[in-house]
Amino acid sequence: MKADADLFAKIIGAIQGFGETGATVDEISKAVSLERHTLSKYMNLLRADGRVSYKQIGRARVWFISKSPLQHVFGLSEEDKTYTEKVFSRILSDMPEGILILDFDYNILFANRYLTTLYGNCVGKKFYQTLFNSSQDVSGISALIEGVTEELESCVEDKEGRMLEIKARREKNPDSSFSIIAIIRDVTEKVLYERQIKNLSELQRLLGESVNRSYTIDELASTILKNLCDVIRFNMGDILIYDPTSTSLSTCATIGYPDEPVPLDVEEWKRKIALVTIQRRANFYFNFDHENTNKDEIVQAACRLARIYDLQEIHSILLKTKGEIHGVLLILTRAGRSLSREDRSLLEGLSEMIAGGIAKIKAEEEWKLKTNVLDILAHPIFMITMEGILAYVNPAFLKMWGYDRESEVLGRHYTKFWKEDAKDVIHALRQRGKWEGELLAVRRDGSEFNARLSASLIMGKKGPLQLIGILEFDNGN
């Protein structure tokens, strides 16, 4: 085997010695001192291996070193191919992914049917121009050509907006030059799907953390719209928040609307659509038809909006959770763009989550408001856990007991702030649900004062939650 390898190397070296003009079998025979028939046998083996090729010039075959073995295989006419070459080329041509062979100067030497369907006949053209309409490489293949790496995996967007997954490697040719062999797949659907999942996850995370992250409703709505737009790819959208006491709507986020001036009535039409959706307590779906004759007020408003923005569809989706309507999500698509049934289901499914996020922020804002009321109340108030640990005190409590900060009292047992008889209060609260009576309180400085306490157990969704106490001053205090 080694002898054969040595002989092959000797033959290739001899052909290389003849340069670009190539050599006939007679010339090679002389150069390697092999009998013509024996040489022919080795030449055919080398050709089958793709390392040498020939051109028929008149009656003579002139042999060359194959610069790119694969190019050679695909360059041959069908009748000149060996059986193996025929099978091999068909397999590559019919593969459900793109096969691309480049030379060291980004020239396309071979592209299979998958790629010619996408980019036309591109052999001989620059790779980066054909795929990316760019004047230089954007795929990372330059790292292979410059020898920085031997293998490459990348995902890039082509000139048509397709996401291409490229797996490429550098292959050494028999003449010591190299080619780049790349396998290319259009993964647009996969990438979009993954992006959708990522955006959905982000959306869920945002909604989950909407209160913890101290979002305002406007901030939450803007972020939700952006994420939804990335997932569903609609053209324009609004989130309108509903105030049931004044039965009015306010726009807290919009996306995608053009900057150009539009009639002032546009906002009114959008509110009309949203308000009627709320009144009817049912989502509204509208597909624009120029011949529409429906006189329904919501359809009329939708038609006007569709004409201004050249719309195809309007989706007005209630943001409703636990029976309460918090607003409306308006989704608009341009002419020719319709949402799929899956997208509509997704929007309807997400609407309750969005409403939940808005409800959380509203509840948080309401709680903050109530806390403010407690903060300005002159009566000391405290909340304790079922174990008697202080969980909340208002400023009046701190002032009455002579403390400066909440941190000085929270986490401590409530009995530390009273004389001994307070121990029975928690027991009574657990047993009887409420307690009222007089206790002797102990200030920070050790001084004492009489206080009338009214306390109650707080029942949560799953059982007893906390105990709350409010002080009513004795006469004279």
Add this chain to the structure above:
Amino acid sequence: METENEITGKKTVMVVDDEQDVLLSVTQILEANNYRTIKASDGYECLEKLKEEIPEVILLDIMMPGLTSREILEEITKDGRLAKVKIIFITAVHSLEAEEAGLLNASQVVDYIEKPFSMKRLLDAIEKVVTE
């Protein structure tokens, strides 16, 4: 024949809640406040027990598995024996949902308390009903 209520002078409150901790805690506290109690974990048990005994007040959780609160309310309102029974709804859902379901319009429904609630508020509400 005198009923047990008439003998003891205690008013009876039926507590209907599928959360066992709430059911047990509320009934224990009511008993400590001198009420007789009847426990029911769902609508079926509630209606079944109402065949045997008629309380003064029913504390009815709105969201429970099995019968809906509307169905329970319908059964109670159409049963002439229960015409004087007063109902206080206790629920974790927002009042708008109860309003939407028309639950608060029934004449026997006297109050509506949202969880979390203070026991003082509940005890005051029951006391108001039984002394009227």
